Amino acid sequence: MHAAHWDIFCSVVDNFGDIGVSWRLARQLRKEHGLRVRLWVDDPVSFALLEPRLQPGLAHQTLEGVDILHWTPAAPAGAVPGDVVVEAFGCALGEAFEQRMAERQPRPVWINLDYLSAESWVEGVHKLGSPHPRLPLQSHFFSPGFTPATGGLLREADIAAVRDAFQASAPAQTAFWQQHAGTAPPEGALKVSLFAYENAALPGLLSAWASGPQAVFCAVPVGRALAGVKHWAGDESLAAGSILRRGTLTLVVVPFLHHADYDRLLWACDLNFVRGEDSFVRAQWARRPLVWHIYPQREAAHLVKLEAFLQRYVVGLEADAEQTLRSFWQSWNGAADTLAPPWPALLAALPALTRHAAGWDDRLAARPDLARQLADFCNSLLK
């Protein structure tokens, strides 16, 4: 039987989560499932930030066996749709392409890949069919999630082995820091990565890190949180390669890293501040405590999602550590009365949170990952 041909469409609305997830999914379907994958992306410039091998000027190129195409209003109109068409995050395929899908025999399996949420309604939507209003086509929702009744999470088959080898190797970590930060963390410092949106709680946290008692080595990738760091430091010149020292805090600005190096950053740190969707999941695979800055939505809808995740995540966590984690996350997300996330309490809870993060990773690793579940689901519809 020929390897099924998949089309994945991704529109970069803002930020990097949509393309981060789509690129990860495309690579995994190619590498682990032997599928022929075309990835259509409307913003190759943003894509190239997390995948520097990409040449944004090319209409068509191949990376890691995946065909990458610049998706323009004209580009896919002449293409014959694949056996499976994945519409990532409601990106709208366009009438011309939908028409070709309807004309194709057999018709493609059409997947609407959803955003990740820990809310329980997701289980009711997962795999639900939705007829096209005009054409003889049906799409299916596919919902990532944390429970067995959802589509699971993106997780490569070899990630635990690669991560464990890196975390066990001091020389590999030192080489990593030297390459990307130009310096190694001071002996005994707590290593933290900081990826966030603009955050009113940031100055207070940076001040807490600068005033001890624990030395903190913080890596900030270039991006939205850096403006807040500059403002706090009173130094507008901070850029990739800068090293800032204030009291017990050493802060390094690292460039926006290649996907694989961003994983290494998370693995090398004792605590990771992450945001959105994809970095949030990657931090869970690091087996280290995390602080999530959730993507803000209208009418505070994101706070419901935050709570839904917390409810799942804290199961089995000691009561004190749970209380600390909740108040820290709530204040980091502007959902607490205070703008000061309780840093001393979080620091004290880190050993318990680290043990918990390892157990959480073990539990999720035992579940089938999203790429496998999606491939199996589509295969069942292709028969």
Ligand code: TRH
């Ligand atoms: O960039 P984000 O804020 O993306 C968000 C979310 O996906 C959100 O759900 C969506 O609605 C919104 O965009 C439009 O955060 P996220 O999801 O963590 O994506 C960041 C990607 O960037 C992820 O794939 C990791 C990658 N990354 C790197 O490759 N290198 C880096 O140095 C950093 C900081 C991130």
